[in-house]
Amino acid sequence: MDQFERLNQLPLRDDLRGLRPYGAPQLDVPILLNVNENTFGVPLDAKEAILKAVADELDGLNRYPDREFTELRRALAAYLGHGLNEDNMWAANGSNEVLQQLLQAFGGPGRSLMSFPPTYSMYPLLASGTGTGYIEGFRDEDYNLSAESAAEQVRSKSPNIVFLCSPNNPTGTALGLDIVEAVYEAGEASRTIVIVDEAYAEFAHSGTRSALLLLPNRPRLIVSRTMSKAFAMAGARVGYLAAAPEITDAVRLVRLPYHLSAITQATAVAALRNSDALLANVEAIKVQRDRIVNELIRMGLAPAPSDSNFVFFGGLEDPAGVWEALLAAGILIRDVGIAGHLRVTAGTEAETTAFLQALEAILDGVH
Known part of the structure; x- marks a missing residue:
């Protein structure tokens, strides 16, 4: 009996039986x-700044970190601009944990998540892990997604949550903001939470507009980002979101206490203060x-x-x-x-x- 068979001998949840881990x-x-x-990789000057910031935290490792990671939220808001402040920001251990926390807050049994494959393969796994139903939308044959098609699918299925990946993974193409606007409006009746996953936004062609522009007066819209890609910090595991303050309050209801370590916070703040070097x-x-x-x-x-x-x-x-x-x-x-x-x-x-x-x-x- 191999390890996978032994796993399935355990009293797993029925919806997890037979699944294999992502990777x-x-x-x-x-x-x-x-x-x-x-x-x-990380440039030398940014590396030195991160090392100093981490060293400064070592004497306090016997104490819990700032549960609200206030300094990090301020640094993230300053980096994104768009009139955002610390109350609009949230962070976690990679954008996957950010998305998981959002599903814990707004998904769960009896609720549903829609995304549009081919797209990031973690979305249905995050749905499964949080007991959220998964609705598989569809794209055109060339893997593009139109505003009309996306909006109609949302109106017909009334999902509780929609994930829009832009630039999309694995196809790499960014979505027009008309698609985000159409999906948001289509979800008005069902009060659908719309999450735009912009993990690769810094690599977009000049002139590509971020969904951050659409945040004002859209309390159900969330933009998710990561420091793994453009910041060359995949090993640090820092993801974050920007949204209305009530969204961050909702996530506080489900987050684990002290979920961001002092080392993670110090690393991320130092990186943001050296963003020019890291993004060069x-x-x-x-x-x-x-x-x-x-x-x-x-x-x-x-x-x-x-x-x-x-x-x-x-x-x-x-x-x-x-x-x-x-x-x-x-x-x-x-x-x-x-x-x-x-x-x-x-x-x-x-x-x-x-x-x-x-x-x-x-x-x-x-x-």
């Missing part, structure tokens, strides 16, 4: 381009992302327009075979389980060159 492959290869990390590599990543798009088109493949730090591309007859061949070449990208498609993170110039050269050699070998 991308974690393999030890030279070039890791599979989970949309910022491969540039964002433009370099965008250059490599656009380079990948252009080169894939030249190779005869079909990349989706990307506002994120990754590229979703189709036109592959054997994506699993290409994935395996790249892995054999020491390059790990992501098979997201969509026919004919793979996804690759935009890394450094050297990592991007290695990926493109290996992929072209593989395709030439196939042909």
